[in-house]
Amino acid sequence: MAATTTVPRKVDRVRTKAMGGPTDQVDNNALVIAPDDITRTDPFLLMAEDWFSTPGFEWHPHRGLETVTVVLDGVLEHGDSLGHAGALEPGDVQWMTAGRGIIHRELAFRNEHAHTLQLWLNLPADKRMVDTRYQDVRQADQARVEAPGVLVRVVSGKAGTVTGPAENHWPITGLIVTLEPGSGYTPILPAADRAFAYVIEGEASIGGTTVSEGRIAWSDPTSGSDASSLELRGTDPERPTTVMLFSGKPIREPVVFGGPFVMGSRDEIEQAFLDLRRGKFGQIPRLARL
Numbered sequence: 001m002a003a004t005t006t007v008p009r010k011v012d013r014v015r016t017k018a019m020g021g022p023t024d025q026v027d028n029n030a031l032v033i034a035p036d037d038i039t040r041t042d043p044f045l046l047m048a049e050d051w052f053s054t055p056g057f058e059w060h061p062h063r064g065l066e067t068v069t070v071v072l073d074g075v076l077e078h079g080d081s082l083g084h085a086g087a088l089e090p091g092d093v094q095w096m097t098a099g100r101g102i103i104h105r106e107l108a109f110r111n112e113h114a115h116t117l118q119l120w121l122n123l124p125a126d127k128r129m130v131d132t133r134y135q136d137v138r139q140a141d142q143a144r145v146e147a148p149g150v151l152v153r154v155v156s157g158k159a160g161t162v163t164g165p166a167e168n169h170w171p172i173t174g175l176i177v178t179l180e181p182g183s184g185y186t187p188i189l190p191a192a193d194r195a196f197a198y199v200i201e202g203e204a205s206i207g208g209t210t211v212s213e214g215r216i217a218w219s220d221p222t223s224g225s226d227a228s229s230l231e232l233r234g235t236d237p238e239r240p241t242t243v244m245l246f247s248g249k250p251i252r253e254p255v256v257f258g259g260p261f262v263m264g265s266r267d268e269i270e271q272a273f274l275d276l277r278r279g280k281f282g283q284i285p286r287l288a289r290l
Contacts, residue, residue, distance in 0.1 A: 007191060009219045009230040011209040013040075017049060017216065026052040032117070032198055032216055035257060040218070042250040043170060044196060045120040045262060052114055056107035059284050062098035063272045064128040065262040066121040066169065068155075069094040069106065070176070070244065072200065073115035077290050080104035081282030084134050087290055091139030091176075093155050095166045099130040101272070101281035109290060117198075117244065124251050125264050127169045137166050142176075149183030149234075152176070157247075159187055172248040179204065179234030179241045187245065191228040195219040195247035202241025205233040221250065 017030040033047035045065065069076070071088045078094060079085040081103040088094055096102070108114040123130075143154035143162040152159055156166035157173030164174060173193065177185055179202075189195055197206045198216040206217045207230055222228045234241035255262060258269030275281065 005225045005227075006188060007222045007225040007228045009189070009195065009207050009222060009228045011207045011211075011217045012220045014209065014211055014215055014217050017214050025055060025057055026050045030214075033119070033196070035120075038122075038255045041196075042194065042252065042255070043122040043172070043248040044194070044246065045122050045255070045257075047117060047119040047198070049117050050115070053108050054111040056111075056114070057105060058107070059103055059105045061101065061103045061260050061272075061276050061281050062096075063101045063261045063263070063275075063281075064268075065098050065123055067094075067096045067098065068119040068121060068174065069096075070117040070119075071114065072117060074113040075109035076114045076116060077107045077109040078104060079285060080134060081284060082132060082134060083285060085285075085290065086136065088136065089139075091142075091153070093137040093139075093142070093166070093174075095135040095137055095156070097130060097133040097169060099128070099132040101275060102132045103281050103284055107289070117200075119246065120262065121170065121172065121248070122251050122255060122262070123169055125253055128263060128268075130169060133167070135166055137164075141165050145185075147183075147185070149180035150185045151178040152185060152187075153178075170248060170251065172246060175245045177232055177243045177245055179232065179243070181234050181237050181240070184231065184233040186229050186231045189228050189230060189247045190249065191222045191225045192249045193228075193247035194221055194250055195230060195245065197230070197232065198244040200242040200244055202234060202236035202239055204241050204243055205231070205235050206243070207231055210235060
């Protein structure tokens with residue numbers, strides 16, 4: 001059998017997160033992935049970065065998508081209409097399948113401080129109404145790849161011989177990569193995937209393109225191979241560089257946003273609001289704060 005050819009990926013575009021400032025929910029916020037052209041980001045719908053103390057994100061519904069929340073600093077308190085409640089610390093990840101409907105909240109523990117990234121993942125039409133599922137992917141439970149100057153936390157999918165703990169309705173590779181100055185790591189990704197690399201801290205060379213803190217590099221699907229590679233290298237001379245690298249195959253189906261709902265048509269959005277009013281998302285728990 002012939003060996004699989006691995007195609008080096010290139011960066012197709014780089015964007016800078018758009019700072020939004022304080023709101024009635026957060027102390028500061030930024031839009032890292034904007035939902036203005038899904039054809040260029042699919043299967044990733046949006047990603048927000050939030051800094052908050054009080055009030056945070058009180059009870060609100062979701063349907064038809066998955067959310068991946070990465071805690072960067074502080075402690076995130078959560079609760080939902082399935083009865084889950086707890087607190088996530090820096091490095092922990094919450095992977096929630098909203099599916100047919102959930103009501104949840106995300107708050108800063110003791111109203112002190114939380115700094116998070118929340119990524120919205122697209123789902124194919126036949127998966128939008130799956131059963132709701134909640135996964136705490138604690139840092140201690142994440143798979144790891146380690147080499148001199150390199151630490152890769154594998155949240156989802158595979159990195160080399162290790163597999164991340166998150167269960168997926170649509171295959172997603174999710175890595176948090178920390179690189180000491182001058183160190184490099186080259187993950188192997190499915191060629192059909194769209195990938196993004198968000199520089200959380202420091203500066204990186206991504207596929208030969210320099211990307212500074214707060215910027216996101218996109219690499220679109222490649223052709224002619226089953227596998228591709230994307231070279232990452234820490235180029236900040238003073239401190240480690242941290243990169244959030246996710247990839248997934250574009251779904252290429254209609255996407256309609258309706259506030260916290262993501263469906264395939266306007267009729268489905270209207271049905272979601274109707275189902276919410278009829279109590280089909282469950283009841284808001286009478287939970288005291290942690």
